[in-house]
Amino acid sequence: MQFLLLIFSLLALLLTGCNSGETAVQLTTPSFSNTEEPTPLLIPTTRPVTVEAPLTTLVIWLPEILAPVADETILELFNTQIQDFVASETNLQVEVRRKRSQDVGGILSTLRSASAVAPGALPDLTLMRREDLLAAVQSNLIQPLEGRITTGVISGLTAHSIELGSLNQELYGMPYMLDVLLVAYQPNAASDLTVRWSFETILKNRLTFVFPAGRSNGVNEVFLLQYLAAGGTPPLDGTMALNEQALQTTLTFYEQAREVGLIDATLLDYTTFTDYEEQLISGTLDTGVVRASTYFRLKAADYPLQVAFIPTASGQPVTQINGWMWVIVTGDSDRQLPAGRLINWLMDASRQEQYARRIGMLPSQLEALRNSSFAGLESEILIELLQNAYIPILENDSGTVLRIIQNALASVLRGDTTAAEATRDAVNQLSG
Incomplete structure (x- = not known):
């Protein structure tokens, strides 16, 4: 019996020696876990929210002489031009208020009184004649127009028209109706x-x-x-x-x-x-x-x-030469920008000629004068007058x-x- 055990042991050693040149393959048993896979976090995607700029309201004080109560069609024409401008802008509206032009309760006197006690009641733009413009500049009631008016608009005026709206080489008034x-x-x-x-x-x-x-x-x-x-x-x-x-x-x-x-x-x-x-x-x-x-x-x-x-x-x-000139009252530069654009819009030759003819005055833009005659006066006659004028x-x-x-x-x-x-x-x- 012992002899048989010895024989089997020798056979086992011989078999082990024959496999010594091969790579052993390790079999692994898959491991399982009872822990659940994490649920992916779903982040909702949102569309960008556009925050609209606040609505800006420009206020104009329009002298009665340029919008007489006796003829409301003149004010309607002006409002139509304003509405066309607003349609070309974004987040802007314009409010037009008719004001007396002279004396107590007039534009200059109201600017003076309101600037001290109710500056929020002041307009952004208004119109003045030469004598009131000078007084307004001296009282710091209006702002220089530098950078607000396009070179195309300024180049369309005579030198005397520009002089009419200037003080000490600074342009404060944009001549409109002359x-x-x-x-x-x-x-x-x-x-x-x-x-x-x-x-x-x-x-x-x-x-x-x-x-x-x-x-x-x-x-x-x-x-x-x-x-x-x-x-x-x-x-x-x-x-x-x-x-x-x-x-x-x-x-x-x-x-x-x-x-x-x-x-x-x-x-x-x-x-x-x-x-x-x-x-x-x-x-x-x-x-x-x-x-x-x-x-x-x-x-x-x-x-x-x-x-x-x-x-x-x-x-x-x-x-x-004298007449009504656009002036900017607001000292807020953010409001001066649309105010300047509005002046440029109204100074367009075709719009100005249309309004001047209706109100019975002369447009300041030479192109507006060249387009037609006024009350039988040839345009070249009127241009010659403006070129030989004194303020x-x-x-x-x-x-x-x-x-x-x-x-x-x-x-x-x-x-x-x-x-x-x-x-x-x-x-x-x-x-x-």
Whole structure:
């Protein structure tokens, strides 16, 4: 029995030795776990939420004279242009409020009072004339327009129009609706006359000639324009020199016209351009200086008036330019941007021409003037006037000289002195 066990042991050793050159294969038993696989975390995907910018409301104070209550169609036209602008913008609306233009409760006085006690009630934009614009700048009520108006809009204006809205080389007002001075006359009083009138035109055709010559301070606009056209110079930096020859030339015309009965001292009783309107349209007067807006209104009422330039020594055109200018009131730069875009929109030549024709004034853009005539006036005539215009000269620019030449005119109109004597008196007053 022991012998058999020995034999089997030897056989087992022999078999093990034969497998020693092979790689042993390890069989692994798969392991299982009763732990559940984690459920994937589902993160919901959301669409981006667009946060709209807040709605901006621009407020405009529109002078009544540019939107008269008597003709609501004018305001409707303006509102249509505003609505078209709003449609081209995003998150913007415009509110238009009609305001008195002058006196207590007018635009300037309200800006002054509200800026101190209720600045939130101020408009973003409004319109002003030259004299109010200067006062508003001095009171820090309006903002410079630099960077708000396109070069295309500015290049479409005459140099005098830009000067009208400027102070100390800074642009504060964008000229919008303009007015100039003209002579209106009865067609039967003079025939075959061009628009260029000289002093000789009045004397040769024996035309009565009226204008608001009366002034308690300063000098009347018409005589000043004629003096400047004869060689006088406007104030520069608050100083105005007297041109003796220009003064005597202009006074000599009035001396001659008085001697032949074409004018007299009653001119000094007229202080506004509407004082003699009834006499002019009735034919009692041959000629009278009027604003272009007045002439347009009378022509629209079918009064058969003709128009000419203010008579001068040489016959070259001269006029005074004034009008309504866009100004930006808000000091918020974020609101100034859309306010500037709105001004540029309204200054478009086609829109401006349309509104100017409806309101009875002149558009400031030369392209708007070139597109059509106004009350029978050829566009080139109007452009020539604007290119030979002076802005209003205020008394405080050079009050002494202005008062002296006004007194010289009054003396000649009354027949108290000759033109030569009145000129010498003026020179002596300034040199003494």
